[in-house]
Amino acid sequence: MLDIKKIRKDPDFFKQKLATRGVKAEEIDEVLELDATRRELLKQSESLRAERNTASDKIGEAKKNGEDADEAVKKVRVINADIKELDEKVNANEEEFHDKMSRLPNIPKDEVPVSLTEEGSVELRKVGKIRKFDFEPKHHWDIGENLGILDFDRAHKVSGARFVYYLGLGAQLERAVYNFMLDEHMKDGYTEVLPPYIVKASAMYGTGQYPKFRNSVYRVNGEDMTLIPTAEVPLTNYFSGEVIPAELLPVYVTALTPCYRSEAGAAGRDTRGLIRMHQFNKVEMVKYTRPEDSWDELEKMTANGENILKKLNIPYHVITLTTSDMSFTASMTHDIEMWMPAQNKYREVSSCSNCLDFQARRMHTQYRDEDGNLRYVHTLNGSGLAVGRTVAAILENYQNEDGSVTIPDVLVPYMHGVTKITKENAVPFRNK
Template identity: 70%
Template sequence: MLDMKMIRQNPDEIKARLATRGVQAETIDELLAQDKKRRELVGQSESLKQERNTVSEAIAQAKRNKEDASEQIAAMREVGSKIKALDEELATVEAKVKDMAARLPNLPNPTIPVGADEEANVELRKVGTPRQFDFEPKAHWDIAEDLDILDFGRAAKVSGARFVFYKGWGARLERAIYNFMLDQHAEEGYTEVIPPYIVNHDSMYGTGQFPKFKEDVYSIEGQDMTLIPTAEVPLTNYYRDEVIPDEKLPVYFTAMSPSFRSEAGSAGRDTRGLIRMHQFHKVEMVKYTKPEDSYNELEKMTANAGNIMEKLGLPYHVITLSTGDMGFSAAMTHDLEVWMPAQDTYREISSCSNCEDFQARRAHIQYRDEKGKLQFVHTLNGSGLAVGRTMAAILENYQNEDGSVTIPEALRPYMGGLEKITKEN
């Protein structure tokens, strides 16, 4: 959430920066108008409460003097009625201000590309060279079904579209991928966590999914509970409503979890394969840092995700997202996109974002600086990596003409030494 004081003091700058994210100036004007009304109501209410205190003292004095206090009592009742009406109006206005502010995205970092969508994204670097095939590469879903390691058809029967059964060596490969990722991140200093997979609505609010994106998640009917869309939610809310001791920062967490997404608005997109699923595994990285360290930590996190790709021998590139393509809570995002031979293009496999103090304000996560003053931490999150997409990339990049798939060397210790998945094994 943005600092309301900052919006009041710099309305033109806030309008200009949020305009690059599709927010109309009128939205800020309406928020400021409601905030002004809120502050006026607070002033009126406090003034009347002071008057009530004065009248109460006069009544008490009159009673001590055995004097008639009926006029003062009548006046106090009138003041009390006014205060009640003002406080009710104030509660309504405060709720409106909070809701309007909660729907504003984060301010984009001034250095990122400005644009309406992915067309304005900027490539930072390419890593690895896409393999040149001497045969026509197959899509990962065809490879996997021919090897009988993924079953989309029966998953559709059991659950519906965008679900899958992993079978045999397919299940083993999925498990190998996320165990390898977790081990790598542990070596890089992340604390491994197994988080809850169901969170309350306060947690979804803290990371910015609620209230704006309720249609994108699976909520449990009749309860204040939601299946997590990513482990970012429980990991970022770990310190909600707490002050983190200065000496603990930075905090690094990593977790493998299932992620559940309704994929609202994705009809017709990536209807086959592992790219866009309602349920998938993801290894998440989350950091809590001091503000002055957060952008250096973003580069480290991006490198951590890239390290996984390089050890798996997968070609990828890194791009910085434009203002119009970036997620709601992010101030800057680096996406890693892996090369997919069958599609002849790069596809997203990780997003690493610095949210600055946006989530910390919503979740009330602070630390004390060297002067003892409370400050909001900066939070960062990134995929390290999306496991299903990593599997898809391995199947396509390591496929052989006979339909088999070579196992990347880094994963073989996790696969019992298996070097190749074939129809025979």
């Protein structure tokens, strides 16, 4: 959430910056009008309470002196009724003000490319050599189905579209990928966490999924509990409502979790394969930092995600997203996109974002600086990486003409020595 004091001080700055994210100037004006009304109502309420205290004192004086206090009592009753009416107005105003503030996205950093579409992102670097095939490379879903390690049809029968069964060496490959990722992140100083997969609405609000994206998740137990759309939610909320000891900063945490998303992209887009699923595994990275360190930490986090693709020897590039394409809570986002040969294009596998104090304000997560002042931490999050998408890239980049898939060297120990997936060793169901 943005700081209303800063919006009051320089509304034109916020109108200009948020216009690059599709926010109309009137939305800022509405927030400021509600804020002014709220402060005026509170001022009136405080004045009435002071008046009531004076009248109550007179009642006490009158009773002490044996005098008639009826007029003073009547006055207190009238004041109480006025205070009650004002409090109702304050509560209604607070609710509307809070809702409108909650829907304003974060301020983009000056270096973020301005665009109201996803077009216009800036490529920062390109890494790895794209393989030249001497045959027509197949899509990962065809490779997986031909080998018998991915079954989309039976998943559709059981759960519907955009679900999959991983079978045999396919399931083992997925497990190898996320165990490798976790081990690498632990080497980079992250603490592994196994968090809850179901969270309260307050946690979803804290990281910015609510109220804007309430219809893009799977809710359970009515409105209050939600299946996590990303491990960012439980990881970032770990310190919600707390003052983190300054000596702990920066805090690095990582987790493997399933992720659940009910609206997985535009209709008709990526309806086949592992790219856009309703349920998928992801290794997440989250950081809590001092404000002065967060931009350096964003670059380190992006490098942590890149490290995985470098060791897997999968070509990729890093781009900075446009003002409208980055997440609601981000001030800047670097996307890591891996090369997919069958599509002949790069596809996103990680988004690394600096959210500044935007989430910390919503969660009330602070630390005490050297002068003893309470300050909001900065939070960062990034995929390290989306596991299913990484598996898809492995299948496509390491495919062979005979339909087999070579295992990247770094994953062979995690595959218990298997160096290649073939139709012969991939058969999931065998006679014992």
